[in-house]
Amino acid sequence: MDTLKATLNGTTLLVHFAGELTLRSSSTLREKLQNYMDAHTVEHLVIDLSQVEFIDSSGIGMLVALKTRLTSNHKSLFLLSPSPQVQSTIALVHLGSFFQILDSDDDVLAIIPD
């Protein structure tokens, strides 16, 4: 079962998602995050992917769309601690350098001042 927990610290939205990012779940997650970001001032979106057991091209496309939208508004998307399965799929589609990937909570604190 997929679970979503979001915490807003200043202008940094930290999202913990556990489960699978697939055709079934990606559009729902994207809609929830976009609605939240429309209603709040969010400069940095950090998505914790450490508990994502599986991601497919729909999930990858959702992350790409979020990053594109944030970047066009001079905001940032960070992926936090992607699971081995997520890392494998990101590498397979050659997006390892497209996304900004953080390895730990300390990296989040170091990069995002608030």
Next chain:
Amino acid sequence: MHTYTFHTVAHADACRAVTKGVLAILHEYFEQEDILHSFDLLLTEAISNCARHAYKDMDPGDVEIVLAVFPGMRVECTISDWGIGFSKTDINWINPTLSQPEAEGGRGLYIIASLSSAFRVTQEDGKNSIHATLEIPGELWTR
């Protein structure tokens, strides 16, 4: 050779459920997580492709998944639908390439081809099929 056939409907909710059923069979042949993940991703992409495109503007129709397992050698996966057929204009079905990094879609077929040792698509009598073969070294088989 061992043959397994699965049927489902081309709907987003069904993609993962049937893939997990197929993986339960494959787990009898392989234990390595990276091999099982490759099958998981390949089958999910192929079945999701049917859910997204095969029955566009139609009621979701059937999807058939056939596994032909050649123990110690390879697994041949055939994923078929009876929908509108493959686009002949905007997709390279022989050698799929990646879209631009900023593109939201266009990665599914590339993933399937990348994970396969051999890959092709066929259309015959209204049946549209993706054929993907995965060669697995003999020492990695458990059955």
